[in-house]
Amino acid sequence: MNILSKDLNLLVLIKILNEEKNLTRAAKKMGISQPALSGKLNRLRDEFDDPLFVKSQSGVTPTPKALDLASRIDSVIRIIDDFYFKSNDIDLKAKTDIITLFTTEYVDFLLLPKLLAKVDEVAPNIKLRTFNTSIGLPEKELVNGECDIAIAGYFVKENGNFYQQNLRTDKFVALYDKCNKNVKGDLSLENYLRSSHILTTFSGDFDGIVDVELRKANKVRKVVAGTTSFLVPQEIISKSNYILSCLEPLADKSIHTNSNLVKSDLPFSVKRVSIKQFWHERTHYDPLRIWLRKEIFNILSVDDK
Numbered sequence: 001m002n003i004l005s006k007d008l009n010l011l012v013l014i015k016i017l018n019e020e021k022n023l024t025r026a027a028k029k030m031g032i033s034q035p036a037l038s039g040k041l042n043r044l045r046d047e048f049d050d051p052l053f054v055k056s057q058s059g060v061t062p063t064p065k066a067l068d069l070a071s072r073i074d075s076v077i078r079i080i081d082d083f084y085f086k087s088n089d090i091d092l093k094a095k096t097d098i099i100t101l102f103t104t105e106y107v108d109f110l111l112l113p114k115l116l117a118k119v120d121e122v123a124p125n126i127k128l129r130t131f132n133t134s135i136g137l138p139e140k141e142l143v144n145g146e147c148d149i150a151i152a153g154y155f156v157k158e159n160g161n162f163y164q165q166n167l168r169t170d171k172f173v174a175l176y177d178k179c180n181k182n183v184k185g186d187l188s189l190e191n192y193l194r195s196s197h198i199l200t201t202f203s204g205d206f207d208g209i210v211d212v213e214l215r216k217a218n219k220v221r222k223v224v225a226g227t228t229s230f231l232v233p234q235e236i237i238s239k240s241n242y243i244l245s246c247l248e249p250l251a252d253k254s255i256h257t258n259s260n261l262v263k264s265d266l267p268f269s270v271k272r273v274s275i276k277q278f279w280h281e282r283t284h285y286d287p288l289r290i291w292l293r294k295e296i297f298n299i300l301s302v303d304d305k
Helices: 009-020 023-030 034-048 064-087 105-122 139-144 189-194 209-216 233-237 248-257 287-301
Strands: 053-055 060-062 097-103 126-132 149-152 162-170 172-177 196-200 222-227 242-247 261-265 273-280
Touching (some): 009 023, 009 034, 009 060, 023 034, 023 162, 097 287, 105 149, 196 233, 233 242, 233 248, 242 248, 273 287
Antiparallel strands (some): 162 273, 172 242, 172 261
16 A cells, blocks of 8 residues: 555544534534535545445435444544644643633633643643633734634634634523423423513624524514623523523533523524634644644534534
8 A cells, every 4th residue: 555645634534424424514523615525525435445424314324334444543543643743842741821712601611611621631831811702703813912712603704814613513492490481381482482581692782693583584582681691691580481592501501500490492493503713824833722722622522412
């Protein structure tokens, strides 16, 4: 075998596609278009003389050959990652630096407990500084060094010297108290619209993602309060008739601490929120920040549904 004729990056495709079993989700996780992913998959099929992944009702199903490859690829990728990481010759335990993240309260809730524990274990002399942001992508701060990594679900950047990576997608659910008089049995659209609602808003207005989707169906809900906090509204709805439409991990956390709260799927379709991390070319090749971005990806993507 002539390894010079092999594209080792294609091995990552087998790993991710075996995990996702869906071409669209796999393409998003790899940060490429679906046609580009299909082209890479066709190259793999030719190379291994096997279809590898065939269409199924829910996406794609791996062939026995793909399962065999996937079972061995993890160790190969770990060896390659370790090779490149050690080649950078960085002693993380001795490294001192301050890294600044622009995030949201929701991202902090998901990320910081595990990330701080990992930093304390691997790079104990590193300090993390986070700023909550409700603005768009902080381009100026990423360029001039005031921000190293920006993480949120509403940043958009398709060009320029910026890199981005999909971390996870989360769905909206309805969270309410068991005593809510407007909800009898399953949450229907009628019951949802009959209730009053608490809204989490970055801009201070009362027009969120849920309201945009409702307008498409010529429906309007009654929003009685808006707050920039992701965590306070769960306290407000306790023992009330209010409904909070929030991302599912927040609902799960609230139910864990307050057994009187319940969650339900929204009785209408709402697009899932895609959480991404962005960084500038200035820090793209820095070994410490490479390591940190990898840890952020590992933490936030591990329980992505």
